[in-house]
Amino acid sequence: MTERLARLIPGQLDPAQRAVYDGIAAGDRAKGVQHFPLTADDGSLNGPFGVMLHAPGVGAALQELGSTIRFHTDLSTRVREIAILQVAQATGSEFEWWAHERVGRAAGLTDTELMQLSLGAFGGEDPVESASAAFVANLLASSSVTDKEYAAAAAVLSSEQLIDLTVLVGYYRTLAQLMTVFSVGVPDGERTPVGEHRHAH
Structure with missing residues (x-):
């Protein structure tokens, strides 16, 4: 896949672009263990x-x-x-899956849980995780949330958590759309279950 926009390296950036670059490459994402590379060898930003x-x-x-x-x-x-990962699976976003499978493993997601998520399902035993996954699945399947669906989520999750999840879904959908429009995939040589599933159809 050939990306539709030039990969900008640090020496090419104007001040506004540099501020964005530094916010990404030197901000919270760059602290601690890196589960996927934010930059390529030439310093350009991935994904x-x-x-x-x-x-x-x-x-x-x-x-x-x-x-x-x-x-x-x-x-x-x-x-x-x-x-x-639910958003990555629903949108077929190879990069989102590739990056966040790694973050998810570090957070304790098992092979079985990742396989479930790659198939569009999640069957956890933790009530907060289950309620969150069901709420996200509703958001991804429909543009609305019924009173029954909302009540089920609100019985377990706080208003803040429901807002956080709603914004998360919108944000990662936006990233997936950006990468689709501008033909951005995973780094060369990488492959994902979502990518393999999508290319098989």
């Missing part, structure tokens, strides 16, 4: 982040929202990663 540099006004807001969703919500790490 949706490289796209954001081409529109730094929107890119700055997007990367800040993404950082907030990843690091500053009321969701546990497992709940967050289950939800992100």
Whole structure:
């Protein structure tokens, strides 16, 4: 797959682009263990982040929202990663699956759970995880949430968690759409269950 936008390296960036780059490559995402590489060998940003540099006004807001969703919500790490992988599976986003399968494994997701998620299902025993996964599945399957679906989620999850999950789904759908439009996939040589499933059809 040939990307439709040039991969910008640090020396090519104007000040607005550099601010976005630094927010991604030197912000919260760069702290601690790196489960997937944010940058390529030439310093260009991988995945949706490289796209954001081409529109730094929107890119700055997007990367800040993404950082907030990843690091500053009321969701546990497992709940967050289950939800992100649900979006990746539903949208067929190879990069989202490739990146967040790694983060999910580090958060304790098992091979069985990852297989379930790759097939569009999740059968956890934890009530918060199950309620979150069901709520996200509703959001991904329909543009509305029925009173019954909402009541089931609200019986287990706080209002803040419901808001966090709703925004998470919208954000990762946006990233998936950006990568589809601009032909951004996983780094060369990588393959994902979602990618294999999508190319088999």
